Amino acid sequence: MSKERIVVIGNGMVGHKFLESFASQESRDNFELTTYCEEPRVAYDRVQLSAYFSGKTAEDLSLVTPGFYEDNNINILLNSKAESIDREAKKVTSSDGTELEYDKLILATGSFPFVPPIPGKDRPQCLVYRTIEDLEAIESAAAKSKVGVVVGGGLLGLEAAKALKDLGLETHVVEFAPRLMAVQVDEGGGALLRTMIEELGVNVHTQKNTQNIADGEDYALKMEFADGSTLETDMIVFSAGIRPRDELAREAGLEMGERGGIVINNYCQTSDPDIYAIGECALWNSRIFGLVAPGYQMADVAVDTIAGKLESEFAGADMSTKLKLMGVDVASIGDAHGNTPGAQKYSYIDEHNQVYKKIVVSEDGKHLLGAVLVGDAAEYGTLLQMMLNQIECPEHPDSLILPQRDGAAPAGLGVDALPESAQICSCNNVSKGDLCGAIAEGVTDLGDLKACTKAGTSCGGCAALVGQVLNSELEKQGIEVKKDLCEHFPYSRQELFHLIQTEEIKTFDELLEKYGTGHGCDICKPTAGSIFASVWNEHIIEKPLAGLQDTNDYYMANMQKDGTYSVVPRVPGGEITPEGLIAIGEVAKKYNLYTKITGGQRIDLFGAQVHELPHIWGELIEAGFESGHAYGKALRTVKSCVGSTWCRYGVQDSVGAAIDIEQRYRGIRSPHKMKMAVSGCTRECAEAQCKDIGIIATEKGWNLYVCGNGGMKPRHADLFASDLDYETLIKYIDRFMMFYIKTADRLQRTSVWMDNMEGGLDYLKDVIINDSLGICAELEKQMEYLVGTYQCEWKTTVEDPEKLKRFKHFVNSDDTDSNVVFVNEREQIRPATTDEKRRLNVVAV
Amino acid sequence: MNATVNAPVEADWVAVCEDSDLIPNVGICAKVNNKQIAIFLLKNPDGSESLHAIDNHDPKSNANVLSRGIVGDLKGHKVVASPIYKNHFNLETGECLEEGYSIPVYAVREQDGKIEIAA
Numbered sequence: 022m023s024k025e026r027i028v029v030i031g032n033g034m035v036g037h038k039f040l041e042s043f044a045s046q047e048s049r050d051n052f053e054l055t056t057y058c059e060e061p062r063v064a065y066d067r068v069q070l071s072a073y074f075s076g077k078t079a080e081d082l083s084l085v086t087p088g089f090y091e092d093n094n095i096n097i098l099l100n101s102k103a104e105s106i107d108r109e110a111k112k113v114t115s116s117d118g119t120e121l122e123y124d125k126l127i128l129a130t131g132s133f134p135f136v137p138p139i140p141g142k143d144r145p146q147c148l149v150y151r152t153i154e155d156l157e158a159i160e161s162a163a164a165k166s167k168v169g170v171v172v173g174g175g176l177l178g179l180e181a182a183k184a185l186k187d188l189g190l191e192t193h194v195v196e197f198a199p200r201l202m203a204v205q206v207d208e209g210g211g212a213l214l215r216t217m218i219e220e221l222g223v224n225v226h227t228q229k230n231t232q233n234i235a236d237g238e239d240y241a242l243k244m245e246f247a248d249g250s251t252l253e254t255d256m257i258v259f260s261a262g263i264r265p266r267d268e269l270a271r272e273a274g275l276e277m278g279e280r281g282g283i284v285i286n287n288y289c290q291t292s293d294p295d296i297y298a299i300g301e302c303a304l305w306n307s308r309i310f311g312l313v314a315p316g317y318q319m320a321d322v323a324v325d326t327i328a329g330k331l332e333s334e335f336a337g338a339d340m341s342t343k344l345k346l347m348g349v350d351v352a353s354i355g356d357a358h359g360n361t362p363g364a365q366k367y368s369y370i371d372e373h374n375q376v377y378k379k380i381v382v383s384e385d386g387k388h389l390l391g392a393v394l395v396g397d398a399a400e401y402g403t404l405l406q407m408m409l410n411q412i413e414c415p416e417h418p419d420s421l422i423l424p425q426r427d428g429a430a431p432a433g434l435g436v437d438a439l440p441e442s443a444q445i446c447s448c449n450n451v452s453k454g455d456l457c458g459a460i461a462e463g464v465t466d467l468g469d470l471k472a473c474t475k476a477g478t479s480c481g482g483c484a485a486l487v488g489q490v491l492n493s494e495l496e497k498q499g500i501e502v503k504k505d506l507c508e509h510f511p512y513s514r515q516e517l518f519h520l521i522q523t524e525e526i527k528t529f530d531e532l533l534e535k536y537g538t539g540h541g542c543d544i545c546k547p548t549a550g551s552i553f554a555s556v557w558n559e560h561i562i563e564k565p566l567a568g569l570q571d572t573n574d575y576y577m578a579n580m581q582k583d584g585t586y587s588v589v590p591r592v593p594g595g596e597i598t599p600e601g602l603i604a605i606g607e608v609a610k611k612y613n614l615y616t617k618i619t620g621g622q623r624i625d626l627f628g629a630q631v632h633e634l635p636h637i638w639g640e641l642i643e644a645g646f647e648s649g650h651a652y653g654k655a656l657r658t659v660k661s662c663v664g665s666t667w668c669r670y671g672v673q674d675s676v677g678a679a680i681d682i683e684q685r686y687r688g689i690r691s692p693h694k695m696k697m698a699v700s701g702c703t704r705e706c707a708e709a710q711c712k713d714i715g716i717i718a719t720e721k722g723w724n725l726y727v728c729g730n731g732g733m734k735p736r737h738a739d740l741f742a743s744d745l746d747y748e749t750l751i752k753y754i755d756r757f758m759m760f761y762i763k764t765a766d767r768l769q770r771t772s773v774w775m776d777n778m779e780g781g782l783d784y785l786k787d788v789i790i791n792d793s794l795g796i797c798a799e800l801e802k803q804m805e806y807l808v809g810t811y812q813c814e815w816k817t818t819v820e821d822p823e824k825l826k827r828f829k830h831f832v833n834s835d836d837t838d839s840n841v842v843f844v845n846e847r848e849q850i851r852p853a854t855t856d857e858k859r860r861l862n863v864v865a866v
Numbered sequence: 867m868n869a870t871v872n873a874p875v876e877a878d879w880v881a882v883c884e885d886s887d888l889i890p891n892v893g894i895c896a897k898v899n900n901k902q903i904a905i906f907l908l909k910n911p912d913g914s915e916s917l918h919a920i921d922n923h924d925p926k927s928n929a930n931v932l933s934r935g936i937v938g939d940l941k942g943h944k945v946v947a948s949p950i951y952k953n954h955f956n957l958e959t960g961e962c963l964e965e966g967y968s969i970p971v972y973a974v975r976e977q978d979g980k981i982e983i984a985a
Contacts, residue, residue, distance in 0.1 A: 508940070508941070509938075530909075533911070538911070539911060539938070539939045540891075540908065540909075540910070540911065540937070540938040540939040540944065541938045541939075542936070542938035542939065542940055542945070542947070543935070543936040543938060543947035543952060543954075545938075546936050546938060547936070564889060567889060567892050568889065568890065568891035568892045568936070568937070569936075570936075571936065571949065572931070572934040572935070572949035573949075575892075575934065576934075580931070580934075580949055580950065582927060582929065582950065583929050584927075584929035584930055584931040584934075584950075826887075830895060831895055831896060831897045831902075832882060832883045832887055832894040832895065832896050832905075833882040833883055833896045833897060833898075834896075834897045836897060838902070838930050840923075840928075840929065840930050855928065
């Protein structure tokens with residue numbers, strides 16, 4: 022049987038979603054899939070487009086797992102635009118003249134930005150905001166501009182304004198309506214949103230009707246408004262709504278809406294049953310859905326219909342949204358304006374904390390119809406679920422938005438009140454039932470649950486709710502969420518940290534006696550040792566602590582496969598003098614050590630035996646070096662690029678900052694190793710975005726990135742705060758590190774810590790920047806203590822004969838381990854293999 | 867296969883160090899009859915102390931490193947964890963808890979302030 026040919030026109034978010042869903046359904050093999058993609062790159066996340074200006078690359082934004090099209094046998098035609106459809110012959114002709122026959126055709130052509138017909142709109146400084154190419158055009162125009170205007174104060178317009186702000190322009194938003202985001206928020210919310218956005222340095226002009234764009238006097242352009250006022254600017258970005266891209270369908274004679282849009286039925290079929298339309302180009306029930314979630318639903322319906330599952334229908338979509346605009350939380354649910362007859366409204370305004378909340382309830386007060394949240398959208402998930410699932414409101418509906426004080430339990434609903442069908446993650450269409458299913462199959466960890474269901478992985482708005490479902494389900498199943506460190510301690514690392522700190526416990530014996538059982542083991546001992554170091558910062562090989570340390574910490578060097586150690590002196594920021602290099606070289610030569618440059622910009626010396634370590638360190642200390650703590654779960658290095666001192670592109674002294682930061686945090690013990698880097702400009706030569714803490718210089722200060730990782734599971738760091746002055750930067754790092762040290766699990770890198778954090782990045786920002794837990798002063802104090810009590814562990818050791826006694830292989834002989842044998846390779850030593858030892862007549866024991 | 871320790875005769879005992887050289891729960895290595903022997907003084911939860919001696923060679927990594935492992939107990943057995951791959955050895959029998967091999971166990975005692983081994 023020949024395969025049915027499916028052709029998809031458009032490789033945007035919805036087109037890609039269609040292919041993804043299609044590739045994973047059972048009858049996949051009966052079909053042949055081809056997709057047109059007029060852009061030079063495969064589908065990317067347009068929702069996160071503005072992140073492109075905060076440092077994300079086109080690759081970061083890609084929605085396509087590398088190899089997805091190849092692995093799934095999908096033919097993708099990049100840079101290829103469909104020009105016409107011949108419905109008779111069932112074929113598509115593309116811009117280069119090639120023809121493609123189809124059995125089923127999917128139109129996922131999306132929309133284009135609407136540019137109002139204003140004279141002057143086609144001037145070269147007038148741009149739109151839709152694709153990565155548009156962003157590149159904005160970026161290059163901005164480089165020549167001082168002032169930028171965005172026309173349109175809706176959701177995308179404010180995103181575009183953020184982009185201009187990030188590019189360093191004096192930014193204006195010009196809106197026709199009397200308020201920002203007129204569709205989603207009401208007057209009260211709009212007013213607060215305006216205040217908050219103006220505080221961020223964006224000028225807002227409402228009720229402005231642009232009539233002409235002329236040459237400017239001081240800047241390139243002059244916008245002339247209907248009220249006679251004018252505004253001069255260097256560039257204009259139009260973001261005044263979208264229009265469906267329906268020209269292909271129109272020319273092919275498909276039924277169209279009066280004001281555009283390809284008419285579809287509940288199966289997403291157009292007036293030609295073999296042609297489907299999905300996403301923003303489709304018109305269902307006279308409505309265009311300009312959000313990604315309904316587009317995804319349409320894609321799934323089209324897949325089901327083609328696969329013969331006719332029970333699947335598109336039934337409209339909820340247009341509720343929650344987003345963060347320039348750092349301001351904004352959410353709109355259902356009937357936000359209270360247009361339902363008889364609807365009653367409750368609102369709450371807190372000018373001090375800049376919060377506006379409004380709910381709309383039914384006439385009888387029983388059901389929630391809509392809501393507007395500005396400044397704090399924490400209730401979004403709860404309110405949305407209440408509305409979607411017709412859950413009865415509490416007796417006093419206003420308790421849903423009034424702040425909870427005096428430790429009262431928050432109103433609203435527990436996740437248990439939600440039906441199985443409740444959609445928890447609308448971006449990826451994950452229901453509560455889907456989550457419960459995964460949990461029933463044994464998922465017990467938030468990170469795993471997100472990974473296997475995809476819930477909370479797109480906009481992240483539902484992450485807290487996903488966490489609540491997880492906890493509630495585990496509790497119901499009687500699964501105790503065991504966070505026990507090991508068989509000796511029925512406590513998590515975080516709990517032990519708290520106990521050790523508040524009860525001033527300083528030895529493992531005391532900890533074991535009070536809170537544990539047995540002897541302890543190689544899990545709890547190093548964990549306790551690390552916590553003692555993080556809290557009290559005593560020398561790690563003081564007698565009561567020595568037995569807790571892993572051999573690396575005990576010998577303050579890194580054990581290698583043959584039982585020898587490697588030695589890494591600290592080279593702060595990677596800056597080293599010729600004398601320093603020579604000194605390291607002399608030591609390596611004298612003790613016949615293998616030398617290698619590390620990824621962290623320092624030098625690793627391999628093949629040292631225990632008895633040699635104090636001598637090696639004696640000489641290194643003499644030459645001015647300190648321990649590099651390469652052996653500890655501690656700060657390793659702060660990598661840097663050369664920065665503004667030498668580099669023609671650098672905008673700040675990245676080396677100076679790296680040295681300062683490395684010296685501040687050196688030696689501090691943490692749940693796992695920590696790596697940092699400082700780049701002197703946005704070119705990012707220090708690769709700071711794959712570090713636990715990454716710092717990238719900007720013209721105005723420093724951008725702070727957190728929770729990145731390279732290695733086995735790479736994770737791009739999240740932008741935490743922008744344009745910080747140096748003092749604030751250090752303050753945030755102090756707090757961040759200390760919060761991580763206190764709350765992470767044993768051997769949990771910051772990346773995994775973040776992935777498992779309920780509330781994610783927003784929560785972390787709240788804790789560190791807004792001090793939402795009221796602990797920042799304490800965190801800073803603890804960090805000050807650690808910084809103030811730093812000692813070079815090796816310097817203290819070489820000065821202490823009692824400690825030096827341990828650096829011997831045998832307690833009763835000066836012999837060395839005869840099993841340590843080196844051979845030469847590329848003019849340096851390496852451990853001999855077993856065969857080589859045999860040939861050299863070395864007995865292995 | 868349990869490693870068994872035959873009762874040593876008095877002439878077999880060799881003093882390797884002072885008992886003050888041993889830090890509780892931190893191993894040391896002694897060379898006796900050309901064998902490398904890891905010695906541990908365990909402090910037990912009831913306050914008592916016990917001496918243990920096993921071979922210093924870790925068959926998994928083929929390195930002489932067991933004296934540098936962390937001691938403790940797992941499921942009721944006193945153990946040391948190899949510092950290289952963290953495989954555990956029963957300090958009383960020499961058995962590896964995770965894999966099917968054993969290492970020799972030696973007799974150890976404290977006599978007149980000295981630690982003595984019979985190997």
